[in-house]
Amino acid sequence: MALRLKTDWILFFTIVIMVCFGMVIVYSASSVMAELKYKSSYFFIGKQIFFAAVSFLVLMTFKRIDYRKFKDPVWAFAPLGIIVAMLVVVYFADPRRHRWLMLGPISLQPAEFAKPALIIFLAYFVTLRLRAINDRHTLIPAMIALFVVAGAVATPDFGTALVLVATAVVVFYIAGLDRKYLAMICVGGLLLGCVAIAAKPYRMARIIGYVDPDYTYIDRLNPGGEIKTYVHSSLATRDTAYQARQSKIAVGAGGVLGLGLMQGKQKLLYLPEAHTDFIYAVVGEELGLWGCTAILAGFFVILWRGLRLFWVADDFGRFMAVGIVASLMIQALINMSVVLDMGPTKGIPLPMISYGGSSLLSTLTSLGMLLSISEHAG
Numbered sequence: 391m392a393l394r395l396k397t398d399w400i401l402f403f404t405i406v407i408m409v410c411f412g413m414v415i416v417y418s419a420s421s422v423m424a425e426l427k428y429k430s431s432y433f434f435i436g437k438q439i440f441f442a443a444v445s446f447l448v449l450m451t452f453k454r455i456d457y458r459k460f461k462d463p464v465w466a467f468a469p470l471g472i473i474v475a476m477l478v479v480v481y482f483a484d485p486r487r488h489r490w491l492m493l494g495p496i497s498l499q500p501a502e503f504a505k506p507a508l509i510i511f512l513a514y515f516v517t518l519r520l521r522a523i524n525d526r527h528t529l530i531p532a533m534i535a536l537f538v539v540a541g542a543v544a545t546p547d548f549g550t551a552l553v554l555v556a557t558a559v560v561v562f563y564i565a566g567l568d569r570k571y572l573a574m575i576c577v578g579g580l581l582l583g584c585v586a587i588a589a590k591p592y593r594m595a596r597i598i599g600y601v602d603p604d605y606t607y608i609d610r611l612n613p614g615g616e617i618k619t620y621v622h623s624s625l626a627t628r629d630t631a632y633q634a635r636q637s638k639i640a641v642g643a644g645g646v647l648g649l650g651l652m653q654g655k656q657k658l659l660y661l662p663e664a665h666t667d668f669i670y671a672v673v674g675e676e677l678g679l680w681g682c683t684a685i686l687a688g689f690f691v692i693l694w695r696g697l698r699l700f701w702v703a704d705d706f707g708r709f710m711a712v713g714i715v716a717s718l719m720i721q722a723l724i725n726m727s728v729v730l731d732m733g734p735t736k737g738i739p740l741p742m743i744s745y746g747g748s749s750l751l752s753t754l755t756s757l758g759m760l761l762s763i764s765e766h767a768g
Contacts, residue, residue, distance in 0.1 A: 398764040401695040408688045412743035419672040420665035441747030445754040452758030456766045461706045466514035469507035476500035477542045488546040499748035501547040506756045509713035516565045517706040524568045544586040549738035555579040560716040595621045600734035634731040636661040641674035648678030665745040670729040703767035714756045
């Protein structure tokens with residue numbers, strides 16, 4: 391008798407609704423700019439629909455694969471090695487931004503795929519060494535692998551590297567890692583973050599613009615002005631708070647009910663990256679508090695359906711589920727915090743909502759694995 395799979399329809403339809411909702415908002419946020427720049431209002435949404443179709447095929451594929459097949463050294467190490475190799479290639483192939491791998495008309499961002507790859511590695515490694523999680527023979531190789539991947543990702547995409555380290559901290563915490571070792575990981579991540587921020591003047595400008603916009607403390611710390619000179623050396627604009635200010639105007643203008651779909655004003659060349667990193671502001675302006683709350687509700691449903699698997703899956707499945715949910719929630723939290731000016735500006739997409747094929751493909755790959763755990767656990 392064939393095994394009947396237990397599809398989590400609540401989770402599945404939540405994913406479908408959020409992706410479809412995202413495509414509607416992407417079109418609303420990008421149509422004017424696409425018409426002005428590319429002479430077609432469908433330029434961005436056309437690409438997003440293509441990647442959504444591919445991503446759903448990938449989701450359905452991973453959904454049907456028994457997640458326990460990923461509990462293998464090949465799956466644990468090979469994807470991470472491939473991602474690091476791709477990042478090295480992209481570093482030289484895209485000398486200006488070190489982000490994009492061009493495949494004809496399609497561009498991919500390899501850093502995005504480090505998230506599902508690292509989640510599989512963490513679940514495999516933690517499960518293998520669960521009874522010796524605080525042993526140095528467990529910690530040293532795990533930390534080396536984590537910081538090699540995070541360091542490679544941080545060069546082109548500091549935000550994704552931050553998500554990777556934070557996800558690892560959550561997984562190790564759930565696995566029972568001693569607090570002093572968790573503190574060491576956090577300190578290591580902080581040091582890596584400081585190096586990554588200092589390496590790019592625009593990153594330093596964003597941090598300083600948020601915590602010390604008038605350079606009051608920076609001038610006291612560095613009266614010679616070397617830091618200010620370095621920070622301003624590659625800025626396209628000196629006003630690092632511009633995006634956050636325009637974003638708050640958009641959210642405030644929307645109020646409770648919003649101005650109506652397609653009726654937003656800030657996306658009309660006032661708010662940069664309206665269809666990518668700041669799309670949550672477009673939702674706030676056009677659909678108001680209700681629209682923003684609906685997105686939050688969608689993420690909470692995914693959190694609920696993911697964490698319930700902690701009680702029904704085996705060790706490998708539960709750590710995979712925790713990693714997937716943590717990665718998505720951390721990324722969404724960072725994006726929303728930036729849009730609401732609760733943190734320094736950071737280019738990181740809102741999962742399933744923002745424009746971006748690589749982000750959508752990576753997210754639905756992870757969610758396909760989450761659905762697989764739901765179907766095959768127990």
